[in-house]
Amino acid sequence: MPAELIRILIGLVAVALSVGLIGLVMVWVERKVAGHVQRRPGPFEVGPYGLLQPLADALKLVGKQLFMPDNADPILYWLAPVLAFLPVLLLFLPLPVGDGLMALDINLGLLLILAFSGLAVLSLLLGGWASNNKYGLLGAARAVAQSVAYEIPLLLSVLAVCFVAGSLNLATVVKGQGTWPWNWNIMTQPLAFLIYIVSALGETNRAPFDLPEAESELTAGFHTEYSGMGFGMFFLAEYANMVVVCSVATALFLGGWNGPILPGPVWFVLKVSALMLLLVFFRWTYPRVRFDQLLNINWKWLLPLAVANLLATSFFVKLAQFSEVRW
Amino acid sequence: MNVIKEACKTLSDLWSLMVGLKVTGKYFLEPQRTVRYPWKAVSNIDTFKAHLVMVPAKDPSKPKCISCGMCALACPSNCLTVVKRKAPKLTPEEEKAAAEAKAKGEKVKDKTPKDPEKFLYDYTLCSLCGTCMENCPVGALAFKGDVYLAGYSRKDFHFDLVDMLKNQAKIEGLDEAAAPAETREA
Numbered sequence: 390m391p392a393e394l395i396r397i398l399i400g401l402v403a404v405a406l407s408v409g410l411i412g413l414v415m416v417w418v419e420r421k422v423a424g425h426v427q428r429r430p431g432p433f434e435v436g437p438y439g440l441l442q443p444l445a446d447a448l449k450l451v452g453k454q455l456f457m458p459d460n461a462d463p464i465l466y467w468l469a470p471v472l473a474f475l476p477v478l479l480l481f482l483p484l485p486v487g488d489g490l491m492a493l494d495i496n497l498g499l500l501l502i503l504a505f506s507g508l509a510v511l512s513l514l515l516g517g518w519a520s521n522n523k524y525g526l527l528g529a530a531r532a533v534a535q536s537v538a539y540e541i542p543l544l545l546s547v548l549a550v551c552f553v554a555g556s557l558n559l560a561t562v563v564k565g566q567g568t569w570p571w572n573w574n575i576m577t578q579p580l581a582f583l584i585y586i587v588s589a590l591g592e593t594n595r596a597p598f599d600l601p602e603a604e605s606e607l608t609a610g611f612h613t614e615y616s617g618m619g620f621g622m623f624f625l626a627e628y629a630n631m632v633v634v635c636s637v638a639t640a641l642f643l644g645g646w647n648g649p650i651l652p653g654p655v656w657f658v659l660k661v662s663a664l665m666l667l668l669v670f671f672r673w674t675y676p677r678v679r680f681d682q683l684l685n686i687n688w689k690w691l692l693p694l695a696v697a698n699l700l701a702t703s704f705f706v707k708l709a710q711f712s713e714v715r716w
Numbered sequence: 717m718n719v720i721k722e723a724c725k726t727l728s729d730l731w732s733l734m735v736g737l738k739v740t741g742k743y744f745l746e747p748q749r750t751v752r753y754p755w756k757a758v759s760n761i762d763t764f765k766a767h768l769v770m771v772p773a774k775d776p777s778k779p780k781c782i783s784c785g786m787c788a789l790a791c792p793s794n795c796l797t798v799v800k801r802k803a804p805k806l807t808p809e810e811e812k813a814a815a816e817a818k819a820k821g822e823k824v825k826d827k828t829p830k831d832p833e834k835f836l837y838d839y840t841l842c843s844l845c846g847t848c849m850e851n852c853p854v855g856a857l858a859f860k861g862d863v864y865l866a867g868y869s870r871k872d873f874h875f876d877l878v879d880m881l882k883n884q885a886k887i888e889g890l891d892e893a894a895a896p897a898e899t900r901e902a
Contacts, residue, residue: 422744425748426744427743428743428747429748429749430748430750433752673740674737690726
């Protein structure tokens with residue numbers, strides 16, 4: 390048992406390190422992509438290609454004074470950013486980066502991820518509610534309505550893949566897929582993949598579904614009142630959530646660590662990076678949707694499609710089992 | 717039927733998302749349009765409309781201006797003031813001649829120089845509309861001032877354009893004097 394504990398501890402340290410690194414790199418990537426899409430250079434002054442810009446930003450954030458508005462709830466107000474960030478560390482534990490390379494090898498890994506990613510909504514709600522600010526409250530209300538709605542198609546699309554693989558352990562799902570793209574689950578479950586990506590955008594509050602922090606309407610939504618690292622924690626959590634979402638998509642649909650020539654972890658990181666880049670491109674391509682459109686997309690399209698997809702998948706899975714027994 | 721129609725519309729809308737990604741992807745790969753300013757200036761800086769200056773006449777220290785005041789009249793921001801020269805004091809003989817001419821019914825020629833004594837220009841008020849240039853009958857005004865103009869107070873932007881022209885001519889004259897003859901020809 391101590392060996393297992395040490396493994397988890399090492400995993401946690403590695404995860405904390407990589408989350409910090411991912412945050413820095415993603416800030417740079419986001420700003421560079423935004424710049425180039427708009428035909429600007431993006432950050433280029435600090436360090437080569439502006440690579441040290443996020444470090445300077447982080448230093449600035451750390452050095453800033455932490456403010457709390459009058460009549461805000463002090464406990465909830467300071468709890469919210471911590472609550473946003475801490476569960477994210479836990480989400481990284483059951484991610485299979487390589488064959489056997491995961492911090493926590495449990496057979497309900499996917500369930501753990503889905504359950505603890507639900508906590509993120511609570512932190513947004515607490516942060517918005519405790520700020521004693523109308524923008525914050527509106528942002529929090531939007532965050533809850535959105536996340537609750539988008540969690541359902543997300544779960545259903547994930548479930549369809551798990552039916553085929555017959556397991557909630559991400560490593561098992563990855564092992565069920567082959568080396569080449571046509572052996573991956575995306576070939577058998579393209580609709581589930583589409584639903585998953587769209588709902589994941591909604592879950593992580595990324596543009597075009599970034600209504601809880603819509604700056605043109607709500608200044609900054611739920612984190613309007615947060616300064617310095619209070620805001621930094623929310624920011625870091627957003628990017629970490631993105632990585633988790635992309636990693637799960639990679640493991641479920643894109644063959645995880647499977648790939649030719651290169652070692653497994655490299656393939657995993659490559660696939661996750663490609664997905665992250667796609668999400669960044671989404672943000673700088675699509676305008677923000679209206680709130681009614683947001684919920685219409687979910688309830689009228691994603692949810693029925695996900696249910697139909699799940700029913701069809703379970704029908705074929707049962708059919709396959711039946712024919713195996715008969716044979 | 718309605719459901720099918722709506723489904724088809726949604727599918728075509730999904731295609732528009734792909735088109736959007738194509739556009740941003742194309743722009744992502746294309747060269748940037750911005751110039752990294754402090755390190756590199758734009759190539760067409762001469763076309764930049766800086767503040768007003770006076771166009772010199774044949775003598776580079778004298779403006780073309782005839783002090784008619786049309787520019788100040790037309791200026792919507794009231795940022796121009798033309799101070800005319802006073803008539804020169806006449807010698808007794810000249811005065812006599814003028815009186816004689818008047819008595820004969822001839823027109824007395826005004827000896828007052830036409831170029832203004834001062835041409836006050838408040839750059840803080842100017843909106844660079846160019847109406848003064850359009851209304852100038854002799855084309856004595858132009859947007860050709862210092863592009864990199866900066867100052868510490870509003871007073872730094874209250875110019876006398878006649879003075880400015882004189883200084884400019886002086887500096888250019890010095891430059892020309894300092895430069896060797898061969899380069900001047902070149």
